[in-house]
Amino acid sequence: MRWIYWFGWTLFGSAYRSLFGLKVIGREHLVREGSVLIASNHESFLDPPLIGTLYHDEMFYLARKSLMTTPLLKWIYLAWNSIPVDQDRPDMTSLKTIIKLLSSGRRVLVFPEGERSLDGVIGVAQPGVGLVAVKSNAVIQPIRIEGAREALPRGSGRVRFTQITLHIGPAIRLTEEELAAKGSHGYQRIADRIMETIKAL
Template sequence: MSFYIFARAVVRTILKPLYRIEVIGAEHFPKNGGVLLCSNHIDNLDPPVVGFTCPRPVYFMAKAELFKNPMSKKLMESIQAFPVKRGMSDREALRKGLKLLKSGEVVGLFPEGTRSKDGEVGKGLAGAGFFALRSDAHVVPCAIIGPYKPFRKLKVVYGPPIDLDEMRSNKVSAEQATEVIMAEIKNILEANRS
């Protein structure tokens, strides 16, 4: 955890002034309990930016390829990332994510699974809905509003937790839950563009 705190401070020091990052809605973020943090994905810098703007430490899923090299594996683990194979059918990653959520941690996901080419919110993968339905975690939507251009303002907007209790009790599909999450991210994005 100590390297994570150090890395987070370094990233904040460099990126916050460079991209004039404005954080909106951090007060919505639950102070306790498991949180599934779902954000749109527009740039490779999204994970560190969400990581330092989030009020609590975040465990991110990262593509398994980043864990193949021993050096990058060590770095990924030290910043609380865990591997997931593309396509979200990786049982080990799903188990790890659920375990973290159930133990009260924050798990960060980019449900689209890949970066958006045009800055618009794309279709989310079912993994987000799976975690949302299978855990009792708060589900917090987040929108990163770019572009990443030096000294141009970048916004990171956290919305209030999405109430999925009815969806959980009605046993809806993971795909349906993901659609609700993605719609909320899109609403935040559209409401805060300027």
């Protein structure tokens, strides 16, 4: 683990445990070896580093380009393994980057909904996560976040020190039929399966 990543990992890990009473349920299901596509619901800006604290080595995240407003912020995000996403002009670049990382044995976090929930209700998954799952054939780690929205709601700059819980489910492995899926409908079915698994945790 590089020092800059270790610094953020230590800082956030300490904050989540001491300020938010972080609780982890199902830690025994955590896949620690090989390429892993981590899929989670999205409640808050707190979510990416929150899930990152579960692992003792580096992982990769998606981050909006609009967050990288200064050279310093851009350097920090990239140093913490963020993959820039242009939400104004979406293309396949970020998905190709994720597939390449997974194919090389790395760990990547995605939020299938594509955006933070406004009301805490888990939304509909986008087909892109199904495409990534098929093309990479990576193990899929489902995680449900609970309490992060209450701690830092979308559209609010006020942090509330409420408990956050992470529910970790057994790994998902695609069937041979699912791995042969093609087109948006096929990818959507896989994305829906992943999202339903997260909801059930």
